[in-house]
Amino acid sequence: MLGDMDIKERIANIKKILPYCSHWSNEVMIVDEELGRFFSKFFTEDDRFETPEHNHTYVKIWEDYTGYGCDPQDYQEIRISYRYHYDRSDGEDWVSYHFEEPIKYKYDFLEPKVKIKFEEIPDRIWKIIQDQLYENAIENVNKELESAKKSFEYWQEKKNSFDKKLKLYEEVGENDE
Numbered sequence: 001m002l003g004d005m006d007i008k009e010r011i012a013n014i015k016k017i018l019p020y021c022s023h024w025s026n027e028v029m030i031v032d033e034e035l036g037r038f039f040s041k042f043f044t045e046d047d048r049f050e051t052p053e054h055n056h057t058y059v060k061i062w063e064d065y066t067g068y069g070c071d072p073q074d075y076q077e078i079r080i081s082y083r084y085h086y087d088r089s090d091g092e093d094w095v096s097y098h099f100e101e102p103i104k105y106k107y108d109f110l111e112p113k114v115k116i117k118f119e120e121i122p123d124r125i126w127k128i129i130q131d132q133l134y135e136n137a138i139e140n141v142n143k144e145l146e147s148a149k150k151s152f153e154y155w156q157e158k159k160n161s162f163d164k165k166l167k168l169y170e171e172v173g174e175n176d177e
Helices: 007-022 032-042 123-176
Strands: 027-030 059-064 077-087 090-100
Touching: 007 077, 007 123, 027 123, 032 059, 032 077, 032 123, 059 123
Parallel strands: none
Antiparallel strands: 027 059, 059 077, 077 090
């Protein structure tokens, strides 16, 4: 993959990759040991953030198309989430943080209070995120392509079967006369 690059280029790559990833709704969970250690320390040592209770943090990267009262329309932003509490009896609690991006919210109460600067996270971490998302996207696109091929083959066979039956009925109709 790519080596050190400008942070804007790295974030632009991540935004381009995200729509191709496999995800439920709009989030992709990244499980990586180095990321876990970095973000666990990052979110634990800064009072701005909800402190995770474990020393290994799994992160989710979100893509968000400003459906929450933001201008300009269709502006794509990314967020980061992590699980800060887990209890088998009542489930798990996740928290999300926005990054500082040139985005204006229509309503002040929607403006996130805590924002992370992209530069607060070193390029080596962004590179891991980019590479993980890239691998996820390639796997997802190939899986969806394979599924589409199988669906096409299934329906091609159905059409052939249907056409054969139609010819059969035409032949029977001709012999009846």
